[in-house]
Amino acid sequence: MEQTKRPLILIAVMLAMFVSAVEATIVSTAMPSIAADLGGFSKYSWVFSAYLLMSTVTVLLYGKLADLVGRKIIFAFGMLLFLIGSGLCGLADSMEQLIAFRFIQGAGAGAIMPIASTIVGDIYSPEERAKIQGYLSSVWGISAIAGPAIGGVLVATIGWQYVFWVNLPLGILSLLGILIYLKEPMRMERAKVDYRGALFLTIALSSILYLLIEGGVSFSWLSAPSYLLAIIGAVFMFWFIKAERASDDPMMPFEIWQNRAILYANLVSLATGIILIGISSYLPAYVTGVMEQPAAIAGFTLTTMSIGWPIASVLSGRLLISIGYFRTSLMGGSFLLIGTALFVTMQPGFGPLWAGMSSFFVGVGMGLTSTAFIVSIQSAVSYDKRGAATASNMFMRNLGSTIGVALLGSILNSSLLNRLDDSSNLSLESVNSILSIDSRLQLPEADKLVLQEALAFGLRNVYSIAFICALISFLLIFGLRGLRGVKPDVK
Numbered sequence: 001m002e003q004t005k006r007p008l009i010l011i012a013v014m015l016a017m018f019v020s021a022v023e024a025t026i027v028s029t030a031m032p033s034i035a036a037d038l039g040g041f042s043k044y045s046w047v048f049s050a051y052l053l054m055s056t057v058t059v060l061l062y063g064k065l066a067d068l069v070g071r072k073i074i075f076a077f078g079m080l081l082f083l084i085g086s087g088l089c090g091l092a093d094s095m096e097q098l099i100a101f102r103f104i105q106g107a108g109a110g111a112i113m114p115i116a117s118t119i120v121g122d123i124y125s126p127e128e129r130a131k132i133q134g135y136l137s138s139v140w141g142i143s144a145i146a147g148p149a150i151g152g153v154l155v156a157t158i159g160w161q162y163v164f165w166v167n168l169p170l171g172i173l174s175l176l177g178i179l180i181y182l183k184e185p186m187r188m189e190r191a192k193v194d195y196r197g198a199l200f201l202t203i204a205l206s207s208i209l210y211l212l213i214e215g216g217v218s219f220s221w222l223s224a225p226s227y228l229l230a231i232i233g234a235v236f237m238f239w240f241i242k243a244e245r246a247s248d249d250p251m252m253p254f255e256i257w258q259n260r261a262i263l264y265a266n267l268v269s270l271a272t273g274i275i276l277i278g279i280s281s282y283l284p285a286y287v288t289g290v291m292e293q294p295a296a297i298a299g300f301t302l303t304t305m306s307i308g309w310p311i312a313s314v315l316s317g318r319l320l321i322s323i324g325y326f327r328t329s330l331m332g333g334s335f336l337l338i339g340t341a342l343f344v345t346m347q348p349g350f351g352p353l354w355a356g357m358s359s360f361f362v363g364v365g366m367g368l369t370s371t372a373f374i375v376s377i378q379s380a381v382s383y384d385k386r387g388a389a390t391a392s393n394m395f396m397r398n399l400g401s402t403i404g405v406a407l408l409g410s411i412l413n414s415s416l417l418n419r420l421d422d423s424s425n426l427s428l429e430s431v432n433s434i435l436s437i438d439s440r441l442q443l444p445e446a447d448k449l450v451l452q453e454a455l456a457f458g459l460r461n462v463y464s465i466a467f468i469c470a471l472i473s474f475l476l477i478f479g480l481r482g483l484r485g486v487k488p489d490v491k
Helices: 006-038 041-071 071-089 094-122 126-137 139-156 165-179 195-214 224-246 254-258 258-288 295-322 325-343 352-380 383-420 430-434 437-441 445-480
Strands: none
Touching: 006 041, 006 071, 006 094, 006 139, 006 258, 006 295, 006 430, 006 445, 041 071, 041 094, 041 195, 041 258, 041 325, 041 383, 071 094, 071 139, 071 165, 071 224, 071 254, 094 352, 139 295, 195 224, 224 254, 254 258, 258 295, 258 325, 258 352, 258 383, 258 430, 258 445, 295 325, 295 352, 295 437, 295 445, 325 352, 352 383, 352 445, 383 430, 430 437
């Protein structure tokens, strides 16, 4: 790789990561406004689940294809699909249409982050990688400041549709940069796509996802639909694992999991994925609906997480070299525990500053752990497995977020239903009315208080699950003990 081209490729990669980061912060910030406009609060979780399901299923496929046919062509395909989905999301005029278009957007998103990270692993040495990965994560800080601010302005002025369309120009610039400047070695292998494994995984996760979201809401947990969905999910997950072990070119090469750095990093990422989606998806609803703050303030509380993340990532890159993977990751796990504990103890009267402080601590924990995991994983495998290994970590975090948004959404909806049972004139859809200032003003004071108390109770249960996941993450990190620093590259 020519040294003069590396900065240009790095800029394109950073733009891709910025698009991904902005999508997360803006959509979360805008969701209360979207729900108030399109209705369907009971489908709130599906807007995130649809995106996460497809990105989770496809990330392994893209990672394997990137190893077989090259990073550039797979990145280009994924980015184009993501941009098409983004454009369509802005045209949705119902919650059902938005969910359908989020499936398309998520199918492309599965390629962006893992392949962007893999490209960095290809063009920089292990020692450079530790620093560059930290700098890359600073993109989250820029997106944190720009994303919620731009999102708040767009929602308040020209409409929430533009929170999706803002991706288009930046995504195109990133795509052009990779296509023009990235030069890859010729691939002599013929790509073998594991379509059977992808199909089994899609059916398994879709069944589990539907069960977690609708269980206890559309049908009872102890009912025929619940049992049927659980059986389908378990059977197809078993077939997926069996198919991957039998395949010559599996999209999930299980042998890489025998490496301790990969095994424990991925298990922790599964738990932190649940934490991340629990905070980013539902915090704006708490700040907007319970604390009665505008969208811009709700965005600020997420901004602090995205500021803490890059600051900690830059620090993590240096700590990896000086104190090693284990201590760096353990420090990150401690911050996750503190942040989630603050969320559990949060009260409506504490105000958005408490929410922002809690979010900041979670961001610091995510920054320290995620950077350490990516660098350690990429240092543990050879070039021809780096795409799949990187994708496996992204897959586990996405899987955690996919399961998390479904499970936490079900817990929230069930909690709301239990609290609203005594209020004959209020239903789950009534929650839409406290998510915007105009609709809140039209509510009787008694109804507003009941809805706010119910939402606060439900979200406290969500944050309690996030705290349990943080505790599990902290304990799992002890499996990384003995990994002391950046290893020599494996060729």
